[in-house]
Amino acid sequence: MRMGSDIASPSWKEHRLRAPTSVSFALITCSGSRYKAMMEGKPFSDESGELAKALIEAMGHRVAFRSLVPNSKDMLKAELLKAVQSPEVDMVLVLGGSGLSSRDISVEVLETLWEKSIPGFGEFFRRISYERIGLGAMLSRASGGIVNRKAVFILPGSSDAVELALRDIILPEAGHIILHLRESPQA
Numbered sequence: 001m002r003m004g005s006d007i008a009s010p011s012w013k014e015h016r017l018r019a020p021t022s023v024s025f026a027l028i029t030c031s032g033s034r035y036k037a038m039m040e041g042k043p044f045s046d047e048s049g050e051l052a053k054a055l056i057e058a059m060g061h062r063v064a065f066r067s068l069v070p071n072s073k074d075m076l077k078a079e080l081l082k083a084v085q086s087p088e089v090d091m092v093l094v095l096g097g098s099g100l101s102s103r104d105i106s107v108e109v110l111e112t113l114w115e116k117s118i119p120g121f122g123e124f125f126r127r128i129s130y131e132r133i134g135l136g137a138m139l140s141r142a143s144g145g146i147v148n149r150k151a152v153f154i155l156p157g158s159s160d161a162v163e164l165a166l167r168d169i170i171l172p173e174a175g176h177i178i179l180h181l182r183e184s185p186q187a
Contacts, residue, residue, distance in 0.1 A: 019175030096157030114145030
């Protein structure tokens with residue numbers, strides 16, 4: 001992983017020193033099949049959610065909130081709003097629903113709530129994905145934005161994508177992102 005520290009500006013380095021070392025995450029998995037199995041009392045797994053939790057905790061952060069929703073606009077929106085309104089949550093990860101199929105609704109639903117977008121996240125995600133998987137990276141609509149002064153990232157649901165996004169992009173900058181979101185608004 002390249003951190004860019006050899007070319008980082010003095011202000012970036014100073015921000016990193018002031019950034020919180022522990023960030024609290026909410027994980028929302030968006031999957032119709034897993035949700036159906038859960039509601040029917042059948043066994044199901046959430047490999048990407050488990051991996052995200054393990055990576056977050058291994059870096060000294062914590063998961064304060066975790067849920068599973070189907071590909072439902074209303075349920076996904078309600079779950080996101082619940083997460084961003086919690087004082088226990090700094091950052092939200094939505095796992096799944098970022099593809100091109102008709103059932104993939106996370107981007108359409110959540111981008112309508114953005115107060116600001118974080119276009120660099122999707123750009124870096126696709127660039128790094130391209131280095132690993134080639135042109136298939138253009139099919140990802142991974143996205144990031146701010147809702148209620150909380151960072152929200154929409155990730156593909158695959159474990160490989162979750163690992164790439166967390167290890168190479170989100171976790172190295174999590175404290176820095178939260179530092180900026182906690183700044184008092186300028187008058």
